[in-house]
Amino acid sequence: xxxxxTRHVYALALGSNRPLSARMTPACLLSxxxxxxxxxxxxxxxxxxxxxxxxxxxxxxxxxxxVLMESSLPPEEMLSGxxxxxxxxxxxxxxxxxxxxxxxxxxxxxxxxxxSRSLRIPHPAFRERDFVLTPLLAIAPxxxxxxxxxxxxxxxxxxRKAVSGG
Numbered sequence: 663x664x665x666x667x668t669r670h671v672y673a674l675a676l677g678s679n680r681p682l683s684a685r686m687t688p689a690c691l692l693s694x695x696x697x698x699x700x701x702x703x704x705x706x707x708x709x710x711x712x713x714x715x716x717x718x719x720x721x722x723x724x725x726x727x728x729v730l731m732e733s734s735l736p737p738e739e740m741l742s743g744x745x746x747x748x749x750x751x752x753x754x755x756x757x758x759x760x761x762x763x764x765x766x767x768x769x770x771x772x773x774x775x776x777x778s779r780s781l782r783i784p785h786p787a788f789r790e791r792d793f794v795l796t797p798l799l800a801i802a803p804x805x806x807x808x809x810x811x812x813x814x815x816x817x818x819x820x821x822r823k824a825v826s827g828g
Contacts, residue, residue, distance in 0.1 A: 673770040674729045675794045679722040680763045688725045691751050691764050698747045703733030709797035728797035737776045774808040789817050
């Protein structure tokens with residue numbers, strides 16, 4: 663991995679709904695992931711773990727959190743590092759929205775937007791996902807989406823209002 667002198671802040675979303683073993687519950691997997699993320703750069707803040715309903719065919723409850731971290735790694739290399747953490751903690755890619763041991767997504771980046779074949783920042787669907795916005799709200803309420811220019815606080819308010827029909 664190539665490190666640059668430029669420091670980036672990343673907002674990451676974490677989720678799990680399949681244990682690795684009887685002792686490695688989804689919540690333990692998230693804790694382990696945070697420890698491993700710290701090897702990529704300083705962890706600035708970690709949101710409380712929350713339970714959420716699954717989207718799609720999975721029936722298992724998810725646990726979700728978010729992390730703010732700093733790193734000199736550029737986005738593509740950060741993605742590679744995060745995917746290595748997912749694999750180390752038992753992630754196997756089966757089907758979209760299926761049960762998973764660990765999912766780590768780059769949601770936002772202090773550099774604004776990033777587009778490549780393997781990565782888009784901001785994450786294309788984060789504005790419609792309460793399980794991403796709620797943990798982010800706890801640690802980065804004022805961070806502005808570079809596309810809509812709205813803060814995390816405002817995006818979550820709008821999503822909750824839309825879901826409630828108000």
